[in-house]
Amino acid sequence: xxxxxxxxxxxxxxxxxxxxxxxxxxxxxxxxxxxxxxxxxxxxxxxxxxxxxxxxxxxxxxxxxxxxxxxxxxxxxxxxxxxxxxxxxxxxxxxxxxxxxxxxxxxxxxxxxxxxxxxxxxxxxxxxxxxxxxxxxxxxxxxxxxxxxxxxxxxxxxxxxxxxxxxxxxxxxxxxxxxxxxxxxxxxxxxxxxxxxxxxxxxxxxxxxxxxxxxxxxxxxxxxxxxxxxxxxxxxxxxxxxxxxxxxxxxxxxxxxxxxxxxxxxxxxxxxxxxxxxxxxxxxxxxxxxxxxxxxxxxxxxxxxxxxxxxxxxxxxxxxxxxxxxxxxxxxxxxxxxxxxxxxxxxxxxxxxxxxxxxxxxxxxxxxxxxxxxxxxxxxxxxxxxxxxxxxxxxxxxxxxxxxxxxxxxxxxxxxxxxxxxxxxxxxxx
Amino acid sequence: xxxxxxxxxxxxxxxxxxxxxxxxxxxxxxxxxxxxxxxxxxxxxxxxxxxxxxxxxxxxxxxxxxxxxxxxxxxxxxxxxxxxxxxxxxxxxxxxxxxxxxxxxxxxxxxxxxxxxxxxxxxxxxxxxxxxxxxxxxxxxxxxxxxxxxxxxxxxxxxxxxxxxxxxxxxxxxxxxxxxxxxxxxxxxxxxxxxxxxxxxxxxxxxxxxxxxxxxxxxxxxxxxxxxxxxxxxxxxxxxxxxxxxxxxxxxxxxxxxxxxxxxxxxxxxxxxxxxxxxxxxxxxxxxxxxxxxxxxxxxxxxxxxxxxxxxxxxxxxxxxxxxxxxxxxxxxxxxxxxxxxxxxxxxxxxxxxxxxxxxxxxxxxxxxxxxxxxxxxxxxxxxxxxxxxxxxxxxxxxxxxxxxxxxxxxxxxxxxxxxxxxxxxxxxx
Numbered sequence: 001x002x003x004x005x006x007x008x009x010x011x012x013x014x015x016x017x018x019x020x021x022x023x024x025x026x027x028x029x030x031x032x033x034x035x036x037x038x039x040x041x042x043x044x045x046x047x048x049x050x051x052x053x054x055x056x057x058x059x060x061x062x063x064x065x066x067x068x069x070x071x072x073x074x075x076x077x078x079x080x081x082x083x084x085x086x087x088x089x090x091x092x093x094x095x096x097x098x099x100x101x102x103x104x105x106x107x108x109x110x111x112x113x114x115x116x117x118x119x120x121x122x123x124x125x126x127x128x129x130x131x132x133x134x135x136x137x138x139x140x141x142x143x144x145x146x147x148x149x150x151x152x153x154x155x156x157x158x159x160x161x162x163x164x165x166x167x168x169x170x171x172x173x174x175x176x177x178x179x180x181x182x183x184x185x186x187x188x189x190x191x192x193x194x195x196x197x198x199x200x201x202x203x204x205x206x207x208x209x210x211x212x213x214x215x216x217x218x219x220x221x222x223x224x225x226x227x228x229x230x231x232x233x234x235x236x237x238x239x240x241x242x243x244x245x246x247x248x249x250x251x252x253x254x255x256x257x258x259x260x261x262x263x264x265x266x267x268x269x270x271x272x273x274x275x276x277x278x279x280x281x282x283x284x285x286x287x288x289x290x291x292x293x294x295x296x297x298x299x300x301x302x303x304x305x306x307x308x309x310x311x312x313x314x315x316x317x318x319x320x321x322x323x324x325x326x327x328x329x330x331x332x333x334x335x336x337x338x339x340x341x342x343x344x345x346x347x348x349x350x351x352x353x354x355x356x357x358x359x360x361x362x363x364x365x366x367x368x369x370x371x372x373x374x375x376x377x378x379x380x381x382x383x384x385x386x387x388x389x390x391x392x393x394x395x396x397x398x399x400x401x402x403x404x405x406x407x408x409x410x411x412x413x414x415x416x417x418x419x420x421x422x423x424x425x426x427x428x429x430x
Numbered sequence: 431x432x433x434x435x436x437x438x439x440x441x442x443x444x445x446x447x448x449x450x451x452x453x454x455x456x457x458x459x460x461x462x463x464x465x466x467x468x469x470x471x472x473x474x475x476x477x478x479x480x481x482x483x484x485x486x487x488x489x490x491x492x493x494x495x496x497x498x499x500x501x502x503x504x505x506x507x508x509x510x511x512x513x514x515x516x517x518x519x520x521x522x523x524x525x526x527x528x529x530x531x532x533x534x535x536x537x538x539x540x541x542x543x544x545x546x547x548x549x550x551x552x553x554x555x556x557x558x559x560x561x562x563x564x565x566x567x568x569x570x571x572x573x574x575x576x577x578x579x580x581x582x583x584x585x586x587x588x589x590x591x592x593x594x595x596x597x598x599x600x601x602x603x604x605x606x607x608x609x610x611x612x613x614x615x616x617x618x619x620x621x622x623x624x625x626x627x628x629x630x631x632x633x634x635x636x637x638x639x640x641x642x643x644x645x646x647x648x649x650x651x652x653x654x655x656x657x658x659x660x661x662x663x664x665x666x667x668x669x670x671x672x673x674x675x676x677x678x679x680x681x682x683x684x685x686x687x688x689x690x691x692x693x694x695x696x697x698x699x700x701x702x703x704x705x706x707x708x709x710x711x712x713x714x715x716x717x718x719x720x721x722x723x724x725x726x727x728x729x730x731x732x733x734x735x736x737x738x739x740x741x742x743x744x745x746x747x748x749x750x751x752x753x754x755x756x757x758x759x760x761x762x763x764x765x766x767x768x769x770x771x772x773x774x775x776x777x778x779x780x781x782x783x784x785x786x787x788x789x790x791x792x793x794x795x796x797x798x799x800x801x802x803x804x805x806x807x808x809x810x811x812x813x814x815x816x817x818x819x820x821x822x823x824x825x826x827x828x829x830x831x832x833x834x835x836x837x838x839x840x841x842x843x844x845x846x847x848x849x850x851x852x853x854x855x856x857x858x859x860x
Contacts, residue, residue: 069562071558072558072562073561073562074561074563074564074775075563075564076562077775078564078775121552122548122551124501128502131504132499132501132502132503132504132506133502133505134505280746280747284747284748306561310743313743314743314744314747316710317710317711317713317714318714345504345507345508
């Protein structure tokens with residue numbers, strides 16, 4: 001079996017004005033849908049970061065991919081992978097724009113489409129190709145954002161959640177999301193409002209949903225070590241019991257200092273990271289400093305599903321927990337995340353997903369949006385990823401992409417446009 | 431697809447009187463051939479340790495195995511695996527008798543047979559099931575032993591290599607083995623004769639085969655720290671340039687001390703281990719002490735082919751090299767070792783194999799013994815492991831097993847019987 005075609009579809013999907021320490025989401029998120037066809041008539045699909053750069057990287061790899069047996073992934077990975085370099089973290093890059101993992105991201109999108117092909121060739125779900133299921137359903141968390149009022153996209157989209165710029169609105173958002181999806185863990189994207197408001201938000205979430213629903217907060221490095229310690233102390237009870245404090249401040253040195261100070265007062269709230277830990281050597285460095293106790297995996301930028309399996313195993317050996325990072329995405333990415341979550345024994349937290357922030361109108365998966373059962377995606381009894389493309393929907397996504405002017409995510413620009421003409425990302429902000 | 435039958439064949443194979451720090455090989459080595467059949471008519475095979483205990487462990491797992499989908503290996507591993515415990519090394523156990531990895535060994539034999547089935551189900555070699563080939567051929571080393579005169583088995587077997595109890599005879603043994611198999615790396619099992627004789631052996635091997643053929647010596651912990659350092663210093667040049675010093679003394683503490691002293695005199699000969707490092711947490715402990723720079727994998731006791739992939743990846747992340755351990759074995763084990771060696775990008779040394787010490791007469795693989803090309807096993811373009819059983823040969827192996835009185839490897843007993851009635855394994859001996 002040989003790869004006979006590589007088809008790239010750049011699409012735009014509506015994205016609400018979500019806030020984070022990076023700024024504000026633009027009305028459209030960019031994605032690339034990758035289709036790989038083989039000379040035996042089987043094809044596979046994957047979804048990755050959008051815009052010019054990821055597409056150009058895939059185009060540049062075309063000659064390495066065409067003619068290749070989709071089973072021969074180890075050798076392709078050896079050719080394409082980035083050299084691992086520790087100490088160059090993602091503090092100043094949104095995931096998907098760190099030049100240090102560009103090759104890993106490109107490889108991942110090829111690997112996932114090839115695994116889809118392999119699954120179809122053998123009539124098995126992708127998770128079975130990876131060694132079988134540690135679980136039959138992949139748990140996801142309610143991923144809460146502070147947001148401005150208004151839907152993403154254009155006037156044809158409806159704002160499901162309204163404005164969410166205080167604790168009370170965040171609780172309402174969470175209730176609505178949990179009612180709809182059944183999530184059993186909650187993550188709040190912080191680093192947006194004054195830390196006291198964010199502390200209050202977590203407390204109100206705990207009051208509303210009770211201690212059986214683990215809570216986590218992720219300010220994407222917006223806080224100083226002092227502030228991180230203060231928040232960690234204030235939320236000692238709320239983030240304990242299965243929750244965590246994610247990337248409170250920048251760098252492993254900073255996280256290590258926060259951990260040290262929290263432990264000194266008997267507070268063992270674990271610290272999680274997908275900013276200071278983005279490459280395998282970072283995991284070791286994080287463990288050596290005890291700077292991070294939970295690593296967020298992500299098949300997109302860690303280099304595919306097998307690399308996430310390796311990461312999960314590495315963390316198990318080191319006694320570290322594993323969760324999963326997400327970016328704005330559609331159903332193809334969701335299924336890739338679900339399959340690898342099913343295949344990894346050491347997945348100790350429900351995965352992040354932006355999926356509730358996207359809409360039926362933009363879904364490119366045939367049959368419409370993936371359904372959740374009690375906050376989890378059940379692995380379908382279908383070959384490969386278990387999804388097929390709706391080509392009409394895909395064409396609409398391409399049309400939207402052609403109509404919009406930008407080709408790269410820039411959350412700072414959106415802040416300057418809508419909120420503050422002088423806004424800059426400043427770390428630490430508090 | 432469901433597993434419908436588990437068939438166990440206990441066999442005995444002739445084994446020459448090879449020497450190591452454990453004692454002397456008995457005239458027969460014990461192996462268990464595992465056959466798994468499915469309700470869809472496909473069957474798979476694996477080879478593991480022999481005698482009563484491994485068979486009893488497999489019998490005890492029978493109910494967990496029957497009725498199971500052979501693709502669902504992750505969940506079976508979670509059920510069967512040993513809890514990892516560092517600090518309990520294999521110093522006093524021959525591989526295959528360490529109670530701490532008994533479950534891993536049992537699982538491995540099931541996993542490998544299931545991977546054989548999966549490969550056949552999809553028409554692909556096992557290495558392609560594991561992610562594809564990092565290499566098309568698995569390199570092995572000439573595994574030299576000091577030995578007494580005489581063949582293994584009974585009078586019907588021929589002593590190919592004669593007595594080897596000094597440096598000159600070892601060079602002759604090596605020349606004969608390399609002429610026949612084409613190996614390009616050399617490993618000497620030491621810990622048998624006075625260290626000065628073993629040093630002389632390595633020097634004569636270097637003189638005979640030149641600096642392009644890497645050399646390693648493995649006394650299985652027979653030496654004190656002092657002696658280990660002395661040998662390391664004496665063989666600084668010979669073990670450098672791609673060779674290594676394997677398990678010179680017992681425990682990570684001992685190895686760490688040897689490393690420290692060698693480095694202090696500018697000698698960075700790497701230390702390898704399959705005695706002090708037999709579980710994943712040991713790898714981390716070894717790295718933290720800088721006690722071991724090369725880990726010997728082994729699909730049999732590390733828990734199967736995927737666990738060896740994880741080990742290889744872990745070592746890569748830690749900047750450690752990887753080689754592969756061997757026990758007396760036939761062609762089924764050789765092929766399992768070859769497939770995983772092909773699938774692991776981070777395999778930095780040719781694998782060990784006892785295969786030259788076994789004979790055509792005992793091989794149970796249809797078509798006779800596996801062939802080597804320039805010291806390597808070429809991955810065959812066949813589904814699964816690429817071997818089928820010769821049931822007549824298997825029946826002969828079972829008959830031999832029934833005729834012999836012992837059911838457990840005991841190299842000390844052989845020493846007492848043939849060499850010294852008071853012989854005991856003493857560590858350190860020198």
